[in-house]
Amino acid sequence: MSALLASTRAELLRLRRWPALWVLLGVWITLNLTFVYGFNYIAYRTGDASAVTEGVPPQALLADMLPTAVPQSVIQGMPMFGGAILMILGALSAGSGYGWGTWKTVLTQGPGRVAAFGGTLAALALVVIGVVLATAAIDLGVSSVLAVVESQPLEMPPLGELAEAVGAGLLVLGMWTAAGVLIGVLTKSPALAVGLGLVWALVVENLLRGVSDLLGGMATVSDHLPGTAAGSLVGALGARGEAEGDGTPGVLTVLDGGTATWLLAAYLVAFAVVGLMLVRRRDLA
């Protein structure tokens, strides 16, 4: 256990000092603020019908920006954008160890392969928790300011709904981060891992969903892909999905919330376990 803690501490030190982490987190927070509040607020104030807000009445736009909508707004971008960003983080984190050759030293002299890899996963898990909580806190802060500015009642969302959203966010971003780590371990290259991960998350899953009606049995596969599960969980918690026209890309209503939750948990565990097995068994060269 002390070995795992030492590895976790070391990985946290590395991540904290790593410019890539802060760049990625900055991009995520900026995207979240821009798409949830920035464009919507401009459209609300000016009455413009932008591509993002087309067809949505101003009062509905405002309602989506108030604190009571935070449980939905905090997670709506996670299945696609947040997931892609955290997958990049996972892929870079695992892949750069191979790219710079540092895994060789760690796995030769360090606390053992399980503890070393476990430390990486634990440190990334703490980052994911921090990202989700920070996103929720920032969204609550911004929405509260908007409520005051727009003379709306400062009503907070039910704690249970907020907790559900945070839990869903942890599961969605945790799953994508673990997927990134696995791809990083598989490819042993940060650049290739990031490229392949993004192609899978942003292109391949969408293509498979697109052709699922054409090929018998394909729908069953595409309905249970990681991205489908992530989008379905967020959709089940009330975020507006792709099907509604003005919804967020990546948010789906294919699976019910329970199925999506179990599937996400299974993917998360499977990605971590397969990554661990590969790290344990593979040659360090």
Next chain:
Amino acid sequence: MVRSRRTVLDDVSFRVPRGSLTGMLGPSGCGKTTLMRAIVGVQRLARGRVSVLGLAAGSAPLRHRLGYVTQAPSVYGDLTVRQNLRYFADVLGAPRCDVERVITQVGLDDHADVLTARLSGGQRSRASLATALLGRPELLVLDEPTVGLDPVLRRDLWDLFARMAASGVTLLVSSHVMDEARRCERLLLLREGRLIADDTPGELLAATGTSDVEQAFLRIVEQGAS
């Protein structure tokens, strides 16, 4: 030992005394790196046994007792030298105060806060070497640690290795530069996957009737061919 279905090392047997500075010399591709990998426990053996500090190579209790530096530097390019060493100190369970000690030992005091990606090749190699000096390793396995270094730095590092050996640390240092052999207490000469000599430099020169290790290496090869 077999790598990529090719026999890299065959019928190799030797003992390295504790607290000695042993040089492993031979041309590129002779099997030095594979032998070192076997000693640190990351190379599967087709046959035979490797025992390190009385334990089977690669066994868990050995992890904190040895330091290993690969040919290619293994430090994060997007962290500074000091940040890298703090990271490795945490991973390896070495005290944080070791960081400043090893930075000085490898002569990187002036570059401690520079990103390692911005260092020269030789400086990066020294940063990588510093990670192996963290803690108090009983055995240091160094794969060509002086490649690309200027003569003054090479001399300083070999002096450091000698001091460490004098303090009881066992060092196994590979090089393809025969000139570095005179700095070692013992020499292992490798060629085409076979150990062709295991002796002190003085005895090796006396036995071959030559004046330097390169000549001795050639004499042994010629004797083997005739």
